[in-house]
Amino acid sequence: MPFACHDCPLRRLDVFEEFSEDEVRFMEGFKAGELEVGPGTPILVEGARSPQLFTVLSGLGLRYKTLEDGRRQVINFVMPGDFLGLQAAVGGEMGHSVEAATDMRLCVFRRSDIWTLFKNHPDRAYDVTWIAATEEHFLGESLASIGQRSAIERIAWGLVQIWTRAGDLDLLKNDTLLFPFRQQDLADTLGLSLVHTNKTLAKLKERGLVAWTDRRLRVLDVEALERMALMDRSEIHRKRPLM
């Protein structure tokens, strides 16, 4: 059963900015309901207008685009706290699809309410923009990875990316992440073939940097992977707004 924003478990995480009492109250009005879906459920569909926006409360999913001939590009992995459907809300149509990979719990907002948010809650509107701009930032990183990095660098990069996000969200139990995705999903994220992803992954496993079997992912040496992927250690973990 739905809970009040006041009790939202996400709010407690360090990654997210604190809410003022006023904001909590507003969000409780803004929240239109909750939605639970199972693995494989399409949440938003590329090219469609959606009357709803979502914040992920729990569970994992995928954002992806497909070309006409079936090739698929995974945009990124969807994790708790992610805000879904903004493109459709302001632009008109979604540029990609979103699909659940596990059971997911979503907080639902009405597209039609978005305007009142801008009108009456400039601070929250600002946060929405913040989120959009930050997402743009990450897509730029992805572009650079896919465009410039070699297969092994890309995989290292991708794993670090997933691992740090999961860490921020307190998703690591026993230093292990329950990771419902297939190698094919990672391959489609990084623009690599499945086979080559598998083989490259094997190298990282041999070197003892990663362990990934049976839907359980462990990154054993983050720094080695970061070095391998030429990543900026400097990426500061800033708090981010939660819708």
Added chain:
Amino acid sequence: MPFACHDCPLRRLDVFEEFSEDEVRFMEGFKAGELEVGPGTPILVEGARSPQLFTVLSGLGLRYKTLEDGRRQVINFVMPGDFLGLQAAVGGEMGHSVEAATDMRLCVFRRSDIWTLFKNHPDRAYDVTWIAATEEHFLGESLASIGQRSAIERIAWGLVQIWTRAGDLDLLKNDTLLFPFRQQDLADTLGLSLVHTNKTLAKLKERGLVAWTDRRLRVLDVEALERMALMDRSEIHRKRPLM
């Protein structure tokens, strides 16, 4: 010398939404000045905080990221009407750099004024978000191209992209675009080597689909290129806001 927003030549273009009298007045207050820069001038720098935001009035440029070892990923080509620096304005730091490729004229806004925009002009705040969400949309397209398309498909895709944008902005004179970029820039956009870009481009020229010499670009058969790149003909040209 600077002109008032009322006389802004961009506003007249069909691609941009009409301004209400009220909006024009507000923008004239929001506008902090104008800036003219020459080719090669860095406008925004990755990782830096910029106290300013810009709208491109004229001229072309590049957005790009660089890895530590010098590899460069061009995020996209900057054209008139583009809004620059939002990431730094709301997030804190730029995720990429922006550099002029020709003489450019920029409309300058103060970062510190952005908040009053959200506070007092929800419609304009909404537009800012619209722009951010749309940019995210385009980056998703780029990801799919670089991740999934073959070299020739990518180049076809890239050229169509440039060509349509330029067309919308009325940049085509005699069906020709003055295009200040080098093949290297296109290569870095598409994640290809310079040599392979050159060869693949040559194929498109042979087939009579494109002509590009001496900084003049002509796309002779857009539809053939679109087909080759498996592009959605459906991408509707919607009006977009101008900041």
Added chain:
DNA sequence: GCAATCCACAATAAACTGCGACATAGAGGC
């Protein structure tokens, strides 16, 4: 005025290789 010298870019060639395509096998899971 016109060589002489750079320099930035395009063009093309030749050799190498990272990654994809295809094939097959094994390991759960329903």
Added chain:
DNA sequence: GCCTCTATGTCGCAGTTTATTGTGGATTGC
């Protein structure tokens, strides 16, 4: 016993790397 996913091996090619050459523009020198 089928289906999905991981694992590995072999082979070939798309795309990279490393040249070399040509061209027009800009700068210098006399």
